[in-house]
Amino acid sequence: MKTSTIVFSFLGILALTVGLPQTYEEQGSKVFRVLNAASVENGLEKLQHLQVNENFDFWTKPSVKVATDIFVQPERIGEFEKYMKDNGFTYSVMIEDVGKLILQERALNRQGPDMDWDNYQRYETIFNFVGQSALSHSDIASVEEIGKTTENRTMIVIKIGKPASTNRTKPAIFMDGGIHAREWISPALTTYFINQLVNNYTSYDDMLSEVDIYILPVANPDGYEFTHGTTSGARMWRKNRRPDPQCAGVDLNRNFGYEWGGPGTSPNKCSEIYKGTAAFSEPESTNIKNFIERKAAEGVNWRAYFAMHSYAQILEMLVWLPNPVHGTRYEVGSVTELLSPGAGGSDDWAKGSGIFKYSQTVEVRDTGEHGFILPPTQIKDCALETWEAIRAIAKFLAEE
Ligand SMILES: [Zn+2]
Known part of the structure; x- marks a missing residue:
């Protein structure tokens, strides 16, 4: 009796401490x-x-x-x-x-074991959701483990598509989400797309007959999990979790092997745009590269690469949507044209390596009012409008 009372009180105090921090994270920043x-x-x-x-x-x-x-x-x-x-x-x-x-954001965000798009979910929930989606629709979807992260988490890619209707090799799309840990909207979007394609597949019959879609829902699971923790400053973490006595982490989106170390990267470990010790020095970027190259060798017809980021509302468009959903405007033009370049990015490598014909960095909501701390109540609207753009591009690829 006494023991259980003590445990209960202890948990009560713990909950109180987590729920109502004395000094909150990034206060005054x-x-x-x-x-x-x-x-x-x-x-x-x-x-x-x-x-x-x-x-x-x-x-x-x-x-x-x-x-x-x-x-x-x-x-x-x-x-x-x-x-x-x-x-x-x-x-x-x-x-x-x-x-x-x-x-x-913390007060609004309710995380549970079940996937939904009213909240930002933990990696385990996402991982299980993706695996379960493929298991229950094995005729159109399969999951592949592409390697381990620095902290030994398993990275997964889901492939979604139907057998080709003709003899031609289907064009294939690859999408990475969550390469920057703090951009929580990105894994929310990649999982939303997976849910649409797998659990609502009858609506996408044409699309799935014409293209194969490979989605890496979270490219930086260690960083993503870290941002959900209570370490001071954790929510704003961007890099992976490469340990280092001075400053941890490498910006995975500066670690790819095209123009590695060029403009927009830093050799300083403490920088948010630290490029790492060499191109593909990190397991996460290496896993992505190896997977894509292996699939190419196996005959996958890579055409378009999407890198899902926030925020800026800049979508390097192949197809201009005359009536954007919800009236959200995406600026037309490439990210490197409108902004300054970020060498070593997954998007630049995808195209620069010659493996993909098209490469898109998609920067979604918002335009800065909340920045990376987009309220979870905006996930669904953001997903819907972005999904329309992705579908239009998939259609373009199918008809090309
Ligand atoms: Zn980003």
Whole structure:
């Protein structure tokens, strides 16, 4: 009796501590929006300096064509504002208190063992959902384990498609989600697409007869799981979880082998855009590369690669949708054209390696109001509008 009472109280205290932190994560951190980089002499270089040399966390890539959002912790706000003033930048405050947004998100987000798209789910739930989806629809779907992560989690790709209706080799699409840990909307979208294609497959009969779709729902499971933890600053984690006594993590989207180490990457371990010690130094990026190359050797007809990211609402479009769902506008143009390049990205490698004809980085909601902390209530709308774009592109590939 006594023992169980003590255990109960202990759990009660634990729940209270987790639910109502005394000082919340990232309290007082702000996101600033730099507005006039185009009119500042060497504006792009000056922003890049802030990112690469001063290790500020850029939520959007440095750009003179669109605004640039920069996350600043309370202790660095003075330093940041001085740099802005000294160099003639003007800026506004995009997010007043990142910690407050994180708390709001946490209060809204209900995670359970069952998959849904009203909440951001844990990796185990996603993993089980994908496996179960394939098991119960083995005529159109199969799951392959593509390797282990740094922390020994299993990475999985689901293939969805019907046997080809003609003799031609079906075009194949590959999609990676969640390569940046904090972009929670990305795995929510990849799993939404999987659910549509597998559990609602009668609606996509034509599509599944014409193309094969391979989806890697979470490319960075270690990082993703870390962002769900309670370590201070965890929610804003971007990289993988490569251990290091000084600064952990490699930006997996700077670790691919095309123009590795080029502009928009950093050799500094503590940078959010740290490229790693060599191209494909990380197990996660290597697993993706090996899987794609092996499938190509087996005769898979890779055509289009999608990398799902947030945020910027920039979709490098093959097909322009005249009536975007929900009126959400995606800017037409490539991410590297509108923003500055990020060498070593999965998207650039996909095309640059010559394996894929098309490569798309899809940056979804929002435009900065919540940044990476998009309320879970927006998942379904975001998924629906993005799904329409993906379907249109799949149709284009089928007809090409
Ligand atoms: Zn990203």
